Amino acid sequence: MLLQIYLLNFAHCKRRIMISAAKIKLIHSLSRKKYRIENGLFLAEGPKLVDELSGRFPCTFAAGTAGWMEHHRGFRANQIECVSDAELAKASLLQSPQEVLALFRLPDTTGDIHIAEKELCLALDGVQDPGNLGTIVRIADWFGIEHIFCSTDTADVFNPKAVQATMGAIARVQVHYMHLTGEIAGLPAGVPVYGTFMDGKDIYSTELHKSGIIVMGNEGSGISPEMENLVTERIGIPSFPAGRATSESLNVAVATAITCSEFRRRNAV
């Protein structure tokens, strides 16, 4: 029985080889933006995430366990290697490696794209934490927001921690980096620019349009003064009960979620 299982695994894993030291070095280097750009690659780990991304980004390399290989015979990549759990752990950036890791071609995120005025979209003004950024991409996907526009000092969405936190949503939501205040300043008059502030108008009772830009700020300092000047609608999420001493603020991904939820609740189709 054990021999059978071994042979079965072996059959799906003809080239069970070590991941080369050079490849491991490359994989680890992709935690830094400089090397992602230099190599034109980003890293994703785990079966669900790798599956979702493979439908959207060309995969150049995948290293999977025999179990993963067995269920992914049709998986397309320039190079696929079947590895032991120990080999995978050596290459992985995760504390608990998950069956497969893969390298994908890095897309261009600085193309000549502009804010679509007729949709609801998100603008991130200096969000620093890759986990928060990835979670925001997942939230955008859930609420049907297709584009996120980021200031150049916002974290890179292809940071491995951000990619993992998107849970695959990065395959559907497009993230663009740009001179954000310049872009927003150039919008036609009448396009609403929403920003959340402690003293903003109660989001539950203020008017919310179907389209517009929702600006979310930095974790520590919030929306920058330059951006604040461009906000046309100051909104806020009330704490409960009103006036009670509480946390100073909500986490930026949490505030994004509540804001997007409230926009979509009003305009459900």
Place this chain on the structure above:
Amino acid sequence: MLLQIYLLNFAHCKRRIMISAAKIKLIHSLSRKKYRIENGLFLAEGPKLVDELSGRFPCTFAAGTAGWMEHHRGFRANQIECVSDAELAKASLLQSPQEVLALFRLPDTTGDIHIAEKELCLALDGVQDPGNLGTIVRIADWFGIEHIFCSTDTADVFNPKAVQATMGAIARVQVHYMHLTGEIAGLPAGVPVYGTFMDGKDIYSTELHKSGIIVMGNEGSGISPEMENLVTERIGIPSFPAGRATSESLNVAVATAITCSEFRRRNAV
């Protein structure tokens, strides 16, 4: 001028000494629950967090930079040490140490407390990630939820990553660990038990009571089957637009935030 600054710092930092190797070992050990319980201590880092917690938990030890000391002359702890940035970095569990770290007395979280039926409270059924747990505590604080009841397999809220993510909210929200399904099964009939499911009723249009229990499940597997049997109101957060292919789910802290926001929106005071 430099000498002046040096003397000024020195005046506030009379006992600028090394943190002992034994103390550093103790601090690092507190990332593990076993050692938190053994020593009856937990760790918190950063001026804002340490300030908030010091009003709620007895502080046994603080190590702060001269800058922190200068603004915290009245800070109360059994032992306070003034340290250099390099010393702080050696002791810190953070990538970017923040002026101060402190050890606080671990409170009892397993006392004989029961779910208050007349309030809105949260029940966590196996939330695994300390960051998610800490973020949920911060959300509870924002929305005036004073008690969180956790199954024994939920992450420990005094894990340093959870403590940091609460941003101080753990000083106001009480977190209890218990045989959660037993506790909920023992509630009087009529107490609503809300749980979020993919096929739950649209949270925006279903009736929500002012009081009751909101159950949130594990990151990967959601609410356990045993707990699902106890849920009386199956609710869900609709994606947008309805029926579009999207992420499979929302992050558990994000789902908690949207759910709490909707409960409080309906019952704003």
